[in-house]
Amino acid sequence: MTRYAKTGVALPEDLLHELDEVLRSLGVTSRSQGIRMAIRNFIALNTWRVSRGVNVAGVILVHYNHEKHDVDEILTDIQHEHLDIIQSALHVHLSKEECLQIIAVKGKVEDIRMLTEKLGGVKGVLNIIPLIIQYLTSNREKARS
Numbered sequence: 001m002t003r004y005a006k007t008g009v010a011l012p013e014d015l016l017h018e019l020d021e022v023l024r025s026l027g028v029t030s031r032s033q034g035i036r037m038a039i040r041n042f043i044a045l046n047t048w049r050v051s052r053g054v055n056v057a058g059v060i061l062v063h064y065n066h067e068k069h070d071v072d073e074i075l076t077d078i079q080h081e082h083l084d085i086i087q088s089a090l091h092v093h094l095s096k097e098e099c100l101q102i103i104a105v106k107g108k109v110e111d112i113r114m115l116t117e118k119l120g121g122v123k124g125v126l127n128i129i130p131l132i133i134q135y136l137t138s139n140r141e142k143a144r145s
């Protein structure tokens, strides 16, 4: 049986209203249950950041303003430095100024973390969202590496 610990968290009212609205749309009637769901999602989305030596895969969403000088070129150069972990990239023109790069990645967690940090540090990048999962390596793959 799960043991529960109580904790008190101070939240801005706006944030709480937003949470309640999302919970209502999901049909979740208990705020405590909703907060547990949110924490589990947060952990699932970020666990890869603290992992070591594991294989991961996923996508990195890079939202940027392409009118900032050289941003396109810098993002492309960084990707060309990491050909071993980038499987594919998709460019979406969002508006006159904004673009979205969807970069599919697969590799060692440390390499994916480094690529994410490099891309996120480029001037003109508005938001970077890595969606990364860990996967198990088969014995055959382990023998090769």
Ligand code: NI
Residues within 6 Å of the ligand: 066, 091, 092, 093, 094, 098, 099, 100
């Ligand atoms: Ni574009």
